[in-house]
Amino acid sequence: LEMPNFMKIDVEGHENEAVSGMVDLFKQPQLRTVAIEIHFALLEERGLRDAPSDIVAVLKKNNFNVRWTDPSHIIATRG
Numbered sequence: 001l002e003m004p005n006f007m008k009i010d011v012e013g014h015e016n017e018a019v020s021g022m023v024d025l026f027k028q029p030q031l032r033t034v035a036i037e038i039h040f041a042l043l044e045e046r047g048l049r050d051a052p053s054d055i056v057a058v059l060k061k062n063n064f065n066v067r068w069t070d071p072s073h074i075i076a077t078r079g
Contacts, residue, residue, distance in 0.1 A: 012042060013043055016048050020058075
């Protein structure tokens with residue numbers, strides 16, 4: 001399969017696990033944009049209060065520019 005150039009992640013409070021499982025994909029230069037909906041309340045209920053900052057750190061480590069488009073949505077791009 002070809003590597004996608006865009007990825008949307010909306011996994012209802014399991015964003016941390018999804019991002020952790022995709023670390024190798026984030027290293028692929030073909031992937032240019034990642035959109036993530038962050039469910040703060042669900043993450044906090046699961047004891048993952050630091051997950052949003054951890055997700056941003058993973059994206060930045062893989063050379064994505066991270067921008068919050070509103071309080072619960074990230075668009076990460078690399079040029």
